[in-house]
Amino acid sequence: MMKNNASDLEIIDKVISGDTQSFEKMIKRYEGKLLRLCHSMVGESQAEDAAQEIFLKAYESLGQFKGDSSFSTWLYRIASHHCLNIISKRKREKTESLDALIEKLGDHIPMLTENHLVSNAFENQQMVQLVLDQLSSEERIILALREMEGLSYKELSETFEISQDLVKVRLFRARKNFLEIAKKIL
Amino acid sequence: MEYHISKEKIYEFYDGELTESESRRIESHLAVCRECKLEFELLKEASRLFFEKSEAIVPPGFSEKVMQRILEKEEKREKIYRGSVFDLFGLPRWEVLTAYSVSFLIFCYFTIHAVKTKEQAAKNPVELIFNQEETDSLIYSNQEINKESLLPMFYESESNSEESLYDE
Numbered sequence: 001m002m003k004n005n006a007s008d009l010e011i012i013d014k015v016i017s018g019d020t021q022s023f024e025k026m027i028k029r030y031e032g033k034l035l036r037l038c039h040s041m042v043g044e045s046q047a048e049d050a051a052q053e054i055f056l057k058a059y060e061s062l063g064q065f066k067g068d069s070s071f072s073t074w075l076y077r078i079a080s081h082h083c084l085n086i087i088s089k090r091k092r093e094k095t096e097s098l099d100a101l102i103e104k105l106g107d108h109i110p111m112l113t114e115n116h117l118v119s120n121a122f123e124n125q126q127m128v129q130l131v132l133d134q135l136s137s138e139e140r141i142i143l144a145l146r147e148m149e150g151l152s153y154k155e156l157s158e159t160f161e162i163s164q165d166l167v168k169v170r171l172f173r174a175r176k177n178f179l180e181i182a183k184k185i186l
Numbered sequence: 187m188e189y190h191i192s193k194e195k196i197y198e199f200y201d202g203e204l205t206e207s208e209s210r211r212i213e214s215h216l217a218v219c220r221e222c223k224l225e226f227e228l229l230k231e232a233s234r235l236f237f238e239k240s241e242a243i244v245p246p247g248f249s250e251k252v253m254q255r256i257l258e259k260e261e262k263r264e265k266i267y268r269g270s271v272f273d274l275f276g277l278p279r280w281e282v283l284t285a286y287s288v289s290f291l292i293f294c295y296f297t298i299h300a301v302k303t304k305e306q307a308a309k310n311p312v313e314l315i316f317n318q319e320e321t322d323s324l325i326y327s328n329q330e331i332n333k334e335s336l337l338p339m340f341y342e343s344e345s346n347s348e349e350s351l352y353d354e
Contacts, residue, residue, distance in 0.1 A: 020257065021253070023253070024252075024253050027249040027252050031242075031244050031249060033242070035248075036242035048245055048248070052248075131236055144237075146201070147233050152201075152203070153203050168198070172194050172197060175197055176193070178236075179229065182232035
C-alpha cells in the first residue's frame with residue numbers, strides 16, 4: 001500500500017494553492033485502483049461514473065485532508081461512502097441463487113482454475129462481481145479493499161473509522177460467507 | 187491432531203497481521219495439522235482465484251474527463267462570484283467578504299444603540315415633562331428680561347415725546 005509520500009502532499013498543496021491542473025497527477029496515480037474498486041462494488045456499468053464522482057468529491061474536500069492518514073486511505077474512505085450510497089439507493093435486483101450463479105459462471109471456472117495467470121482481466125472482474133453480489137455491501141467493501149487493494153488492518157480501520165478489532169470481526173464474517181460460496185464453486 | 191487454530195488466527199496469519207513469534211507458531215502447526223492447512227489453502231486459493239490483481243481497465247481519456255468536470259465547476263463558481271456584489275473592485279473574495287462583514291457589524295451596532303436610546307427615553311416620560319417646564323421657564327425668563335430691557339426704553343421715549351411737546 002502506497003504510503004503518504006512527499007509528492008502526494010506536494011501535489012495537494014499545489015492544488016489547494018490554486019493550481020487545479022496538478023490534480024490530474026493524482027487522478028492518474030489512483031485511477032486504476034479506484035476503478036477496480038468501483039467495478040467490484042457497483043458493477044461495470046456504473047464504475048466509471050462512480051469513480052469520476054469520487055474524484056470530484058475528493059477535489060472539493062481537499063482542504064479537509066489533514067494528512068494524518070495516507071491520501072489513498074482517505075480516497076478509499078470517500079469511495080466506500082459513495083459506493084455504499086449507490087448500492088443502498090438503487091433497487092436491488094432479485095438476488096440470484098447460488099446454483100444459478102454457478103450455472104452462469106460455468107464455462108469460466110475451468111478456464112480460471114486451469115490457467116494460473118488470468119489472461120482476461122475483464123472476465124476476472126466479472127466473476128469477482130458475480131460472487132461479491134452474494135455478499136452484503138459492507139462485507140463486499142471490506143473484502144474488496146483487503147483482497148484487491150491490500151489494505152492492512154490499520155488502514156482499513158482508518159478508512160472505515162472503526163477499531164482494528166472491529167475490522168477483524170467484519171473481515172472474518174465477510175470471508176466466512178465468501179468462502180462458503182467459493183467452496184461450492186471450487 | 188486434537189488442537190486446532192481458530193479460523194480468525196488463520197486469517198490473520200494469511201493477512202500477515204501476526205507477530206513474528208505467533209506466525210512461526212502457526213506455520214509449525216499448519217505443517218502438521220491437515221484440517222487447519224486445508225482451511226488456509228482454501229482461503230489462499232479462493233483469494234487468488236477471485237481477487238488476483240489484474241490491471242484495472244481504465245477507459246481512455248478518463249482523467250481528462252474528470253479534469254474537464256472539475257474545470258467546468260470552477261468556471262461556474264467563478265461566474266457566480268463575478269456577477270455578484272462580492273466582485274467589487276476585483277478584490278479577492280475573502281477581502282470583500284471581510285469588508286461586508288465589518289460594515290454589517292457597524293450597522294448592527296448603531297442600530298442597537300439607537301433602539302436602546304429610544305427604549306430609555308420611553309421608560310422615563312416624567313423627566314421629559316420636567317425638562318419641558320424647565321425649558322418653558324427659561325423661555326419666559328428670557329421674555330421677562332426682554333420686557334424689562336424694553337420697558338425703560340418705552341418710558342424714556344414717552345417722556346421724551348412729552349417734553350418735546352411742551353418745549354418751546
